[in-house]
Amino acid sequence: MQLPQDFLAKMNKLLQSEYEAFARSYEEERAHGLRVNTLKTSVEQFLKVAPFGMRRIPWAEEGFYYGKEDRPGKHPYHEAGLYYIQEPSAMAVGELLDPQPGDTVLDLCAAPGGKSTHLAAKMKGAGLLIANEPHPARAKILSQNVERMGIRNAVVTNEMPDRLAARFPVFFDRILVDAPCSGEGMFRKDPDACAEWSLSHVNMCAARQDEILLQAAKMLKPGGRLVYSTCTFSPEENEGAISRFVESHPEFVIEDVRAYEGFDRGRADWVDDPVEKIGNTFRLWPHRLQGEGHYIAVLRKTDGQEQAKRTFAKPMGDRKALKDYFAFAEETLMDIPSGDFTVFGEQLYILPPGMLTLDQLKVVRPGWHIGTLKKNRFEPSHALALSLNxxxxxxxxxxxxxxxxxxxxxxxxxxxxxxxxxxxxxxxxxxxxxxxxxxxxxxxxxxxxxxxxxxx
Missing domain, CATH: 2.30.130.60 (Archaeosine Trna-guanine Transglycosylase; Chain: A, domain 4)
Structure with missing residues (x-):
């Protein structure tokens, strides 16, 4: 692999005695991982039927390494949503956000969906997950993965962070900012990221990350947790971004959470004006563990005011329009899905509880897709099939x-x-x-x- 010379010089200066081991990691085969979808099966049950060999990933309860020759993406179990193929280091992010059933959760930069689907599994179908992706094509892929994993309580939006912040002030218990970055940690996995890299691109990413964090801060409740992550090594986008953010938002503190074996700590000596406890953030290095490069910071909002007035999404009022759906459900299902129904065109959805109004939002998936209301008949959705047992x-x-x-x-x-x-x-x-x-x-x-x- 031909790595950019400016990148190598920068990493040599930062890593010094570790640089040779870091550089050699690019000559090695990268690790491959999958995460068992516990919305559909338990880890124990899956291990009994798993069609390929697996080894546990130490920092992810449902995560496993698999061999390159196994090709789990070409297996029927993949289409059934029993697992998500996910880079091993990336699984640490969902573990550290650690949403609980009943939480309101935002994944602000969510495509293609690995981290969103991890969060949904941890929520166990209870609470509200908003998975947002600003790029329309990537938002569609995100929506498809939400569907494949059988997630019922997610809304997929296609908005810029400032537009969401205006709609959801002080709303979420947990927010994930898996920020767009220069992608240095993915060079081994994604050669395109290597080709696009430059020192000016690093600086552009850092400025964009500052703006995304600013908007995320507006949406988090007091006492809420925000996890910031990147897949780059650049201090400007990592310790620098968190230091700039905490300096301008003193209501946020860096939490001291468990470090898994092989995790390195944030480096105060790599940035100007580091904030206190920047060493509580994490770096994941490809020469120290079996995974690609990541940076993760866990923040807690200690102060702020709750938002009082909310405008919630309105369910459809005319239940007579659903007679064909209920006829299908009575004939086909043991348990009839019900809740706050809404219709987008001919498409029938059930809104997650607690969702605010969808008016003037770009929404790709407003909730649990049930099916299509056609003339004098109802056709069930693929999402309904994949969300059932x-x-x-x-x-x-x-x-x-x-x-x-x-x-x-x-x-x-x-x-x-x-x-x-x-x-x-x-x-x-x-x-x-x-x-x-x-x-x-x-x-x-x-x-x-x-x-x-x-x-x-």
């Missing part, structure tokens, strides 16, 4: 992994079938993976066209 469906069609039938289903093919007519929840080894509609001896395939496998 098998016992919640009256009719189920189970396929086994590594068989011709599951491969055909993932290609979008219909399957020969006998049984009661109507919608069947299609499963792989008992885990929901989509819908099929049985009639006249055929299970018609409803696996989404955009997700179908074309190379099997």
């Amino acid at each position: 098998g016992e919640q469906a009256r009719k189920r069609w189970n396929l086994l992994r590594e068989t011709a039938e599951i491969a055909a289903y993932l290609r979008g093919e219909s399957l020969p079938a006998t049984g009661p007519k109507g919608w069947h929840l299609v499963e792989v080894d008992g885990f929901p993976i989509g819908w099929g509609k049985l009639a006249d001896g055929t299970l018609k395939n409803h696996f989404p066209k955009g997700l179908r496998w074309t190379n099997i």
Whole structure:
């Protein structure tokens, strides 16, 4: 790998005696990781059925290393959302934010969704998660991953931080700022980040991070936790960003939280005017652990006023428009999803409890996607299938992994079938993976066209 010379000179000056070990890490194979989705299965259950070898990641309870040859992204369990393929160091961020069930949580720069889906699993379906991504194309990928992981209590937005701050002042218990950065820690994983790097780009990123933190601060409740993370080594974007922020926001303090084995501490000597306790922040180095480069700071807001007046999202008032949905649910499901319904075009959603008004926000996914209200009929969504467990469906069609039938289903093919007519929840080894509609001896395939496998 051809690394930028300015980058190497900078790292040599910073690391000194450790530089040679750091440089050698770029000649080594990077570590690969996945995180078990505990919204769908337990770690213990997954280990019993795991189709490839795994080793635990020390700092992530649900995280495991896997071998490069295993290719878990090409397995039906991936489509069923049993795990998320995530860079091992990145899993430390969700662990340190540590949201609890019932919290209101914001992931401000969320695409592609690894950290958002980690936070959702920790929330166990209770509370409100807003996953935001300013770039429209990346916001769509984020929404797809929220869907695949079976998350019910998330809203996906496509906004700039200042627009969210105006809507959600002093609203969140926990905020994650996984800031856009110069990407130095991902050079081994992402050659494009290496090609885009320059000293001027580092400075531009640092200025942008200052603005993002400013807006995040407005949205956190007193007593709330904010975690700032980057995937870069640059002190300007790490200790420098946190020092500038805490200096201008004295109501924030750097928390002293557990350091995992292999984690390094923040370096006060690498920045001008470091704030007190900057050494309580974390650096993850590729030559010290099996993972890419990361920086993480855990902050607590100690003071501030609660926001009194809120305007909450309004559910639809005309329940008669949902008669086709309720007819489908009565016939197909053991437990009928209910709550505050809202309709975007023909699409039916259930709003997470406590969501503020959606008016004049760019919203990609306003909650739990239930399905499509078509003329005189209802068609269930892929998101509904992936958010269920098998016992919640009256009719189920189970396929086994590594068989011709599951491969055909993932290609979008219909399957020969006998049984009661109507919608069947299609499963792989008992885990929901989509819908099929049985009639006249055929299970018609409803696996989404955009997700179908074309190379099997």
